[in-house]
Amino acid sequence: MYEVLEQKLSACYKSVEKRFADLKISIKFTLFYFLLLIASITLSNFLYQKIYSNIALNKVSDVSVQTLYSIKANLNLMINNINSYSKMILSDNDIQYLLRNGDIYYDLNAQERVSAYLNKLIQETPAISSIYVFDMNGKEYSVSNQNDYRFVPIKVMETGWYGPVASGRGAYILRLNGGGAFERTLDDNFISMIRMIRDINTTAPIGILVINIPEAAFKESYANIVNNYATSITILDENNDSIIKLSDFSKEEISSLVKGFGNNEHGFRKEKLNGREVLVSYLVEKKYNWKIISIIPIKELSNETTASSLVGFAIIVINSFILFLGSIFISRMITIPIKKLLKSMKGVEKGEFNTVDIQAGDDEIGKLRDGYNIMIGQIRELIRRVIEEQRVKRKAELNVLQAQIKPHFLYNTLDSINSLALSGKTEEVCDVVDALGSYYRLSLSKGKEVITIAEEIEMVKSYLKIQQVRYENMFTVEFDTDERCNQFKILKLVLQPLVENALYHGIRAKGGNGIIRISTKYSEDHIYISVEDDGAGMSEEDIRKIMESDLGVDAASFGLRGTIERLRIFYGVEDCFQMNSKPGEGTKIIISIPVKVIKEANHD
Numbered sequence: 001m002y003e004v005l006e007q008k009l010s011a012c013y014k015s016v017e018k019r020f021a022d023l024k025i026s027i028k029f030t031l032f033y034f035l036l037l038i039a040s041i042t043l044s045n046f047l048y049q050k051i052y053s054n055i056a057l058n059k060v061s062d063v064s065v066q067t068l069y070s071i072k073a074n075l076n077l078m079i080n081n082i083n084s085y086s087k088m089i090l091s092d093n094d095i096q097y098l099l100r101n102g103d104i105y106y107d108l109n110a111q112e113r114v115s116a117y118l119n120k121l122i123q124e125t126p127a128i129s130s131i132y133v134f135d136m137n138g139k140e141y142s143v144s145n146q147n148d149y150r151f152v153p154i155k156v157m158e159t160g161w162y163g164p165v166a167s168g169r170g171a172y173i174l175r176l177n178g179g180g181a182f183e184r185t186l187d188d189n190f191i192s193m194i195r196m197i198r199d200i201n202t203t204a205p206i207g208i209l210v211i212n213i214p215e216a217a218f219k220e221s222y223a224n225i226v227n228n229y230a231t232s233i234t235i236l237d238e239n240n241d242s243i244i245k246l247s248d249f250s251k252e253e254i255s256s257l258v259k260g261f262g263n264n265e266h267g268f269r270k271e272k273l274n275g276r277e278v279l280v281s282y283l284v285e286k287k288y289n290w291k292i293i294s295i296i297p298i299k300e301l302s303n304e305t306t307a308s309s310l311v312g313f314a315i316i317v318i319n320s321f322i323l324f325l326g327s328i329f330i331s332r333m334i335t336i337p338i339k340k341l342l343k344s345m346k347g348v349e350k351g352e353f354n355t356v357d358i359q360a361g362d363d364e365i366g367k368l369r370d371g372y373n374i375m376i377g378q379i380r381e382l383i384r385r386v387i388e389e390q391r392v393k394r395k396a397e398l399n400v401l402q403a404q405i406k407p408h409f410l411y412n413t414l415d416s417i418n419s420l421a422l423s424g425k426t427e428e429v430c431d432v433v434d435a436l437g438s439y440y441r442l443s444l445s446k447g448k449e450v451i452t453i454a455e456e457i458e459m460v461k462s463y464l465k466i467q468q469v470r471y472e473n474m475f476t477v478e479f480d481t482d483e484r485c486n487q488f489k490i491l492k493l494v495l496q497p498l499v500e501n502a503l504y505h506g507i508r509a510k511g512g513n514g515i516i517r518i519s520t521k522y523s524e525d526h527i528y529i530s531v532e533d534d535g536a537g538m539s540e541e542d543i544r545k546i547m548e549s550d551l552g553v554d555a556a557s558f559g560l561r562g563t564i565e566r567l568r569i570f571y572g573v574e575d576c577f578q579m580n581s582k583p584g585e586g587t588k589i590i591i592s593i594p595v596k597v598i599k600e601a602n603h604d
Contacts, residue, residue, distance in 0.1 A: 061268035064281035074221040099206035118143040127217040132210035238289040416470040454486035480519035498531040506535025534586040
């Protein structure tokens with residue numbers, strides 16, 4: 001039966017949640033504002049009844065915390081003064097002299113001077129009840145101003161605080177009742193300031209100093225600053241043991257207060273101790289990890305000035321604050337999803353097409369989210385298709401260009417052989433055929449699409465040998481190659497179309513003898529290959545037409561234009577080709593490819 005009821009309640013809750021999520025934003029805003037207003041009025045009425053009784057309590061609590069800060073300052077002042085006395089004792093010549101010799105009783109005359117010095121210090125300093133000096137052999141010398149307040153030490157090496165003192169680099173530690181190292185004849189508490197005595201010349205440890213501060217000294221530190229509300233003050237050490245005992249409250253009750261403090265440095269709250277309602281204020285002294293606690297009975301608090309004049313103002317402020325929070329909440333319900341959409345849209349500008357995950361129902365925001373995510377998904381798919389189509393297209397273009405340029409060269413070469421054969425120059429025919437065979441052995445290169453620059457240069461040399469047989473004494477060739485470039489691999493059949501262009505459209509068009517210069521150069525991050533002639537040259541308009549023409553439109557410029565496209569497609573670098581030419585002054589073509597791109601292309 002209970003399971004069925006639980007299922008029905010769960011289904012009802014989910015149904016209500018779903019209906020609310022599907023409401024329009026305007027309806028959500030109105031409904032939420034109405035509920036918030038009802039809650040605000042109810043809360044204000046409750047606060048109005050509580051404010052009057054709490055204001056006086058808050059004022060006294062603030063004063064109590066300030067009092068604790070004053071007590072803290074007095075405690076620190078007292079402990080700092082005693083620390084100063086301890087430094088004076090540590091540096092006393094007689095004490096240094098005795099402890100350096102390893103025995104506090106080494107010299108009776110020096111011991112008498114130490115006794116007189118320490119007794120005088122205790123008589124003049126009420127905050128010190130006794131002083132103990134231990135040598136490294138465990139012998140001790142003590143001075144006390146209370147004969148009936150005797151302490152019997154155990155071996156100093158066996159105390160629980162010896163380790164921390166020895167590793168404390170001269171700093172002092174504080175322990176309640178000597179950290180259990182002493183037997184007391186009185187029930188009063190005391191705090192022991194313990195520190196290592198070191199040789200002032202070598203800093204080697206030579207003894208232990210213990211200065212005991214009685215409970216009365218702590219009470220005296222705040223005697224003149226507590227308020228008039230029958231306040232009880234106690235101080236807890238790092239183990240939450242009371243330095244100042246309170247007869248009205250048990251140790252268990254005080255311990256329960258500490259658990260409620262948490263990690264706050266100070267604060268106050270109402271508690272019920274020993275059957276009485278009290279106001280507890282506390283302050284943490286971080287330096288020693290002590291807690292200073294003030295306990296004031298609630299019934300002892302006098303009536304403070306009424307705060308009726310502030311009630312109306314307080315209600316208005318609280319209502320306004322709550323309504324303001326509600327406005328912020330409602331605004332965030334609308335703006336946060338929109339901000340997420342805007343952030344995603346900003347990513348689209350950077351090429352990041354990410355869907356958004358917005359918690360929304362079937363309202364306007366939810367529909368906007370769904371529509372946007374559908375759009376992003378379609379854009380992703382479209383981009384994927386375009387990238388794939390472009391990859392296939394560029395690969396096909398590269399294959400077509402390579403297939404076109406090889407028969408283009410073969411056609412020109414066979415035309416040259418035919419001309420020589422018709423002229424009866426059989427030896428030249430043999431030389432041309434031999435050079436052609438050498439050329440194709442290099443160009444085939446076992447089906448590889450890339451060859452070294454050195455192999456590309458050899459292929460061009462074979463090509464030029466063929467052309468020099470055909471055009472005897474028409475041109476000369478100069479090579480200026482950088483050996484550092486030779487082992488870099490580039491796309492094959494790059495130089496031959498450029499040399500062919502220099503010969504046919506430069507030297508031969510000039511109508512006289514000419515020079516073709518081929519050079520390679522290595523820089524830190526680029527490889528430069530240039531082909532230069534002193535032929536007819538071209539105008540800027542001619543260069544523009546070549547660079548902007550479609551492949552295959554002008555057969556005369558096919559080799560040059562095809563080489564440009566092959567380089568751009570293969571290396572993916574647009575700005576890799578430079579042409580400088582002037583009519584009558586020749587043409588220079590420079591190929592520049594980044595070394596990094598060459599290595600990446602060869603790796604792929």
